[in-house]
Amino acid sequence: MRETLLKAALKVLGEGGEAQFSTRAVCAEAKVTAPTLYHHYGSADGLLSAAMTEAFAQFLQRKQVAVQSDDPEIALRHGWDDYVCFAASHPRxxxxxxxxxxxxxxxxxxxxxxxxxxERLRALAVEGRLAVPAGAAADLMWSSVNAASLLHVTARLRDAAPPTPAVVASIREQALQAVFRPKPKEPPP
Known part of the structure; x- marks a missing residue:
């Protein structure tokens, strides 16, 4: 039953966001009564906390199995894209x-x-590929991925369509340009 409630909570959050999250909505989705919810989670906030923990755990699992590469720069790019894809697929x-x-x-x-x-940025720093310290690079990548993700979340608020792939790619590429040293040009043959 605990798992059923957790799945229902995630569905309610995914469809209506935290604003629509309520004991009544979750219980209706799970087809249980409120005392069952309270028995397993103590309160609606207890269930909400558990749902957030589960959502982040699923997100992390997705990040860990995302496209891997021996090249940390490629892995970073794929991780960034996957993050935005998650937000675009589950904006609420x-x-x-x-x-x-x-x-x-x-x-x-x-x-x-x-x-x-x-970890990925430190691997790049060891290779001498970062233009800024790893902490600054993390801030740049973190802020850019969240900015691109929030464009998906706020599309309705702005009465706009979600961002185009070109806009998202532009945000990513600007952040990457700020983080990485330019690759040396290969000498002409």
Missing amino acids: LYAAMIGRFLQGARIPAAEQAFALLI
Whole structure:
């Protein structure tokens, strides 16, 4: 039953965001009564916290199995694209996840996702491929991926279509240009 409630909570968050999240909505989706929810999670907030933790865990799992490459720059690019794809596919859930994180919730999977970013950037720093320190590179990549992701979340608010692939790619490429040293030109043959 615990798993059923968690799946229902994620579905409610995905369809209506945190604003539509309620004990009633989750119980209706799970086809249980409120006492069942309270028995397993203590409160609606307890279930919401569990749902956010699960959403971040699924997100991290997705990041860990995303396209891997021996080239950390390619892995970084694919990780960035995957992050935006997640937000584009689940804009309301993504907004709720980021909102919870910004409210100060400690979410280990979110911390692990950021640690994965740092790990990739440190590998690039060791190779001498970063134009800025790894911490600054992480800030640039983190802010750019969240900016592109938020364009998907705020499309309805702006009464606009989601961003085009060209806009998203432009944000990514500008961040990458700021992070990486230019590749040396190969001498002519």
